[in-house]
Amino acid sequence: MTGEQSTPEDQTMQQDPTQRLLFHDYGRPVLTVSYNVPFLVRIKSLFRSFFQLLHIMTPPPIAADIEFFELRKSGGRDVHGFNDLLHKLYTTPETSSLPYDRWYVTEIKGYKNRGKKTVQHEFIIATVQGPGKNNFRYLRIHRRIQKGSVVSSPTTDEQPAAAAAAPESSAADSSDVESPTTGAPQREPNRIKKRALDDITVSKDPRSLLEFGKSEVVEHVTFPTNHISLPQLAVLTRCINEAAAGYHLATSNCYWFAYTLSEALKQKYDGKVIESSSKKGTWNGLAVNFVSRKIDVPNLNERFMIEWDEFLNRIDRTVHNPDNKHVKAAEQKAEEERRGREEERRGREEEERKRLAAEEEIRALRALLAQNQKPSDAANLYPITKLEDLKTR
Numbered sequence: 001m002t003g004e005q006s007t008p009e010d011q012t013m014q015q016d017p018t019q020r021l022l023f024h025d026y027g028r029p030v031l032t033v034s035y036n037v038p039f040l041v042r043i044k045s046l047f048r049s050f051f052q053l054l055h056i057m058t059p060p061p062i063a064a065d066i067e068f069f070e071l072r073k074s075g076g077r078d079v080h081g082f083n084d085l086l087h088k089l090y091t092t093p094e095t096s097s098l099p100y101d102r103w104y105v106t107e108i109k110g111y112k113n114r115g116k117k118t119v120q121h122e123f124i125i126a127t128v129q130g131p132g133k134n135n136f137r138y139l140r141i142h143r144r145i146q147k148g149s150v151v152s153s154p155t156t157d158e159q160p161a162a163a164a165a166a167p168e169s170s171a172a173d174s175s176d177v178e179s180p181t182t183g184a185p186q187r188e189p190n191r192i193k194k195r196a197l198d199d200i201t202v203s204k205d206p207r208s209l210l211e212f213g214k215s216e217v218v219e220h221v222t223f224p225t226n227h228i229s230l231p232q233l234a235v236l237t238r239c240i241n242e243a244a245a246g247y248h249l250a251t252s253n254c255y256w257f258a259y260t261l262s263e264a265l266k267q268k269y270d271g272k273v274i275e276s277s278s279k280k281g282t283w284n285g286l287a288v289n290f291v292s293r294k295i296d297v298p299n300l301n302e303r304f305m306i307e308w309d310e311f312l313n314r315i316d317r318t319v320h321n322p323d324n325k326h327v328k329a330a331e332q333k334a335e336e337e338r339r340g341r342e343e344e345r346r347g348r349e350e351e352e353r354k355r356l357a358a359e360e361e362i363r364a365l366r367a368l369l370a371q372n373q374k375p376s377d378a379a380n381l382y383p384i385t386k387l388e389d390l391k392t393r
Contacts, residue, residue, distance in 0.1 A: 049352060062098070064135060066098075067102070067103055067230055068202045071085065076199050076201035076202075078198060079198045079199065079234065079237040079240075082200050083231075086230070087318070091319050093334050094330070100231050100232075101229040102131055102230070103137070103230040104129060104227035104228060104229050105127065105223060105229075105230075105233055105265070106223060107127045107222040108124055108127070108219075108220075108221050108261075108262065108271075109124070109127075109219065109221075110123075110124055110217065110219035110220075111123055111210065112215060112218045112277075112280065114215065114216055120284070121142070122142070122254050122281070123254065123258060124140070124142065124258050125139065125140050125141075125209055126138070126139045126141060126233065136204075137203070137204060138202070138204070138205070138209060139202055140203075141198070141199075141200050142254055142257065142258065143196050143247065143252075143253065143254045143256075143258075144197045144198075144254070145194045145247045146194060146197035146247070194246065195245060195246055196244065196246055196247040196252065197247075198241045198257060200234075200237070216277075218276070218279050219273070219275060219280055220276075221262065221265065222272050223265075235304060235308050235311050236264060236265070237261065239303055239307050240257060240260050240261055255288045259281055260297070264297055264300055264301055264304070267297055268301045268304070
């Protein structure tokens with residue numbers, strides 16, 4: 001019909017025959033595709049896909065201070081509980097490859113509360129250094145009375161101390177009490193006494209650990225050449241606890257615990273004494289008679305090395321035990337996560353393959369039409385109305 005005017009759609013199809021394939025029966029376009037993608041955009045898209053693939057295949061990094069996560073979360077643990085936390089860490093598949101010496105002790109400081117009417121408590125703050133630059137944590141290690149507990153043992157290796165050399169019950173560090181977390185072997189004389197609670201608390205700021213009133217440094221020891229690792233420190237404190245599980249007002253008290261830990265570290269790891277005060281191990285100027293317990297530090301260190309070997313053997317037995325339910329559950333979880341990442345990677349690759357195939361097929365179609373092929377012939381060879389049709393072919 002010569003009298004009819006052509007629509008804009010008809011004019012578009014006459015100028016570019018390929019548009020016939022992109023128009024609906026009613027003459028309305030359903031899809032407009034641009035193939036002029038700049039080369040730089042394609043390169044950026046390729047690199048983006050590559051890095052996304054690496055992110056999927058690479059497991060998340062392990063936190064630098066994961067050794068202290070549970071300790072910080074719980075606000076502190078007794079020395080037996082901290083040993084258990086480290087054992088669990090080193091037997092979990094995701095963290096079993098962590099080096100034991102990732103964190104190690106660089107120095108210790110002995111602190112004493114000031115004041116005649118206040119608790120003259122003594123405790124140790126150990127500085128530990130970890131991976132990275134200037135990465136430090138501070139551990140407060142000390143002895144208190146475990147609330148609501150008593151111990152009794154038939155051994156008689158301890159002599160009673162003079163009352164004049166011991167703090168009064170109202171002023172001694174027996175006022176520092178804590179709820180029990182984990183039991184310990186009993187090696188105390190045949191008398192009823194409170195159970196000792198030797199605990200560890202971690203912080204990034206050592207000042208936050210000085211919560212027992214005003215404190216002053218009574219000893220400062222560094223370890224410039226021979227460092228003790230974090231799990232070794234945990235095992236050593238447990239050995240000291242097992243040597244005296246009960247709290248005695250005059251002997252196995254906070255003074256005895258701080259002294260024993262300091263001496264064991266100095267002798268075993270060549271500690272260099274920077275500062276030592278005469279106030280160490282005293283109460284109101286009187287020497288507390290904890291030395292009468294006759295702790296054999298070299299023998300304690302020998303016991304520590306035996307316990308350290310057992311700690312390592314226990315980890316090895318747990319890791320290589322095929323029937324361990326915790327290890328099996330962790331391995332199953334890790335395998336499920338790996339499979340999930342692999343399926344996601346394959347899905348992305350399949351989507352990319354379909355996209356490239358669709359682009360290639362459309363380019364082939366345009367090349368045929370550019371060679372003066374009839375649109376109807378091209379449509380028979382490549383029947384397409386939507387780009388999604390190419391993706392499903």
